[in-house]
Amino acid sequence: xxxxxxxxxxxxxxxxxxxxxxxxxxxxxxxxxxxxxxxxxxxxxxxxxxxxxxxxxxxxxxxxxxxxxxxxxxxxxxxxxxxxxxxxxxxxxxxxxxxxxxxxxxxxxxxxxxxxxxxxxxxxxxxxxxxxxxxxxxxxxxxxxxxxxxxxxxxxxxxxxxxxxxxxxxxxxxxxxxxxxxxxxxxxxxxxxxxxxxxxxxxxxxxxxxxxxxxxxxxxxxxxxxxxxxxxxxxxxxxxxxxxxxxxxxxxxxxxxxxxxxxxxxxxxxxxxxxxxxxxxxxxxxxxxxxxxxxxxxxxxxxxxxxxxxxxxxxxxxxxxxxxxxxxxxxxxxxxxxxxxxxxxxxxxxxxxxxxxxxxxxxxxxxxxxxxxxxxxxxxxxxxxxxxxxxxxxxxxxxxxxxxxxxxxxxxxxxxxxxxxxxxxxxxxxxxxxxxxxxxxxxxxxxxxxxxxxxxxxxxxxxxxxxxxxxxx
Amino acid sequence: xxxxxxxxxxxxxxxxxxxxxxxxxxxxxxxxxxxxxxxxxxxxxxxxxxxxxxxxxxxxxxxxxxxxxxxxxxxxxxxxxxxxxxxxxxxxxxxxxxxxxxxxxxxxxxxxxxxxxxxxxxxxxxxxxxxxxxxxxxxxxxxxxxxxxxxxxxxxxxxxxxxxxxxxxxxxxxxxxxxxxxxxxxxxxxxxxxxxxxxxxxxxxxxxxxxxxxxxxxxxxxxxxxxxxxxxxxxxxxxxxxxxxxxx
Numbered sequence: 001x002x003x004x005x006x007x008x009x010x011x012x013x014x015x016x017x018x019x020x021x022x023x024x025x026x027x028x029x030x031x032x033x034x035x036x037x038x039x040x041x042x043x044x045x046x047x048x049x050x051x052x053x054x055x056x057x058x059x060x061x062x063x064x065x066x067x068x069x070x071x072x073x074x075x076x077x078x079x080x081x082x083x084x085x086x087x088x089x090x091x092x093x094x095x096x097x098x099x100x101x102x103x104x105x106x107x108x109x110x111x112x113x114x115x116x117x118x119x120x121x122x123x124x125x126x127x128x129x130x131x132x133x134x135x136x137x138x139x140x141x142x143x144x145x146x147x148x149x150x151x152x153x154x155x156x157x158x159x160x161x162x163x164x165x166x167x168x169x170x171x172x173x174x175x176x177x178x179x180x181x182x183x184x185x186x187x188x189x190x191x192x193x194x195x196x197x198x199x200x201x202x203x204x205x206x207x208x209x210x211x212x213x214x215x216x217x218x219x220x221x222x223x224x225x226x227x228x229x230x231x232x233x234x235x236x237x238x239x240x241x242x243x244x245x246x247x248x249x250x251x252x253x254x255x256x257x258x259x260x261x262x263x264x265x266x267x268x269x270x271x272x273x274x275x276x277x278x279x280x281x282x283x284x285x286x287x288x289x290x291x292x293x294x295x296x297x298x299x300x301x302x303x304x305x306x307x308x309x310x311x312x313x314x315x316x317x318x319x320x321x322x323x324x325x326x327x328x329x330x331x332x333x334x335x336x337x338x339x340x341x342x343x344x345x346x347x348x349x350x351x352x353x354x355x356x357x358x359x360x361x362x363x364x365x366x367x368x369x370x371x372x373x374x375x376x377x378x379x380x381x382x383x384x385x386x387x388x389x390x391x392x393x394x395x396x397x398x399x400x401x402x403x404x405x406x407x408x409x410x411x412x413x414x415x416x417x418x419x420x421x422x423x424x425x426x427x428x429x430x431x432x433x434x435x436x437x438x439x440x441x442x443x444x445x446x447x448x449x450x451x452x453x454x455x456x457x458x459x460x461x462x463x464x465x466x467x468x469x470x471x472x473x
Numbered sequence: 474x475x476x477x478x479x480x481x482x483x484x485x486x487x488x489x490x491x492x493x494x495x496x497x498x499x500x501x502x503x504x505x506x507x508x509x510x511x512x513x514x515x516x517x518x519x520x521x522x523x524x525x526x527x528x529x530x531x532x533x534x535x536x537x538x539x540x541x542x543x544x545x546x547x548x549x550x551x552x553x554x555x556x557x558x559x560x561x562x563x564x565x566x567x568x569x570x571x572x573x574x575x576x577x578x579x580x581x582x583x584x585x586x587x588x589x590x591x592x593x594x595x596x597x598x599x600x601x602x603x604x605x606x607x608x609x610x611x612x613x614x615x616x617x618x619x620x621x622x623x624x625x626x627x628x629x630x631x632x633x634x635x636x637x638x639x640x641x642x643x644x645x646x647x648x649x650x651x652x653x654x655x656x657x658x659x660x661x662x663x664x665x666x667x668x669x670x671x672x673x674x675x676x677x678x679x680x681x682x683x684x685x686x687x688x689x690x691x692x693x694x695x696x697x698x699x700x701x702x703x704x705x706x707x708x709x710x711x712x713x714x715x716x717x718x719x720x721x
Contacts, residue, residue, distance in 0.1 A: 322676060
């Protein structure tokens, strides 16, 4: 019972009920209209037939006066047919004709009867069958009344037929509606049940569960698909969160332990110089921790999209030129050459600070990881328009990243350098990826020099969409 | 805040000879009592008199006395929002330099903060050395509007109009970026300038550079202005940043 109440409450069923009601009203109106029209048509035909009779009687009266008129009436009354003839006295008593009795009052008014009336024929006086008729009534100069009319048997039968047809049609329609209603309703119910089953599992904690998609592409499927996309995003965020907390725990424990040890050393020693060195170590460890937290905060803010409002047209060429200017001496210091090739006047819709920080991160990484590339340690900074977007790439000739690990390095705290011998938070590429996502672009990692097995190098490309409009949330 | 940062502040204080300048007086408007107590103490240790207000209304009242060199204000305060305190002070014609502290630390916050009349902006968490350097730069700004065409530190001269740098009468050719770097350092001669402040004022990017990128630029500049000269001018302040100063 509950389920059917629920079914009634479902939008699809309520809508179909409403449609059926409206459709039935329309159908009934149509049928009544058609009936009325055909009745009028038939009545008109009958009146025309009556009028012909009247004309003939009139001609007889014109030719032979009252005698010929009465004779014509008598003769016509004896012929079989649907026509009615009455000659009545001034008081309304029937003197001659083929009708035994008529509804009282019919003979009183001259002209066309306004409504069909009932009458009885002679032949069937025993069985009191009454018929419907329309008639024209005349009052002659001598007070005699003439009635010429016609039986309405045909239109009556027709009306009956139409009524019957209407009833059958409505019955079939109603039956069909109920069948369809149950069909839709049951289907909807089943799918809703499946969806709520799936959502119960999801609520129970199984975020990998997805809502069923039938494949018909209807509104249920579309809803399921968008809910599934949402679930996917939630799962990804959740996974990221879990991973981050794992990594935070893992990655922060080491510096915190070092911090603690250094503090203990500083406490133990009496030597001022040793204490100073220990305290300096503590400061630099703390700074590193603060940096890590800042980077984490930054990424989560970028990912939350709260900076999306701060988007404006920015000169990407100028930012890249700034980066080259800023890092050229740094690369030089590391024994590398930073070259740049920048197409001028490339503008994107974006956040200058974030894009700047992303590029700085990439160049920083490139310098950090190609310092072991003896000989050809070029770092190439390129900005150009491509068919698929605006491409900003930083290419190094370091040891590169194997294709199967490229996905991993974008994750927070993941560093391929297991020994953590290079300084860094392991958050650089995560931030770059978050920034690119915010700008509706993507991040591509590829080999700089795939031929070279040893030093294949890494090229990181930030691809901004051509009509770079920020992702709106 | 950790004691290590206090130590850092102490080591900084050693680089600021007392009595050289009048004691700076600042107002800290901060509702986090622990942070406020730490800041007040840390500033006092480096010879800066710090008063404290714990909400927006009393901060506005105290700030209206116009007797402070710098106001350090938290953005989110009880009873009156930090930005509204700044606007109200500015409306009253009080132009004490204001440094905004914010946990929000976003670019848009910086822009709204500076638009409301703030003079500098520092996202939390920050190192005390960073805050101190910025407060000192702001405090000095109040007295000396930088109208000077030529900055001088010892025998080093920087002509802002002619874009020329000379030391001991000998011209030192500098790249435009190096010139701006030196210009900013000399404008704040005798003050500690942090790496973040340099990235902000010379390159106009507002985040912690994180790496040695600024150091490389400074050391290049240093080699240009100190090569062939006995007297060092550009000093590295450990744990804080740089300072240009004539020791002689």
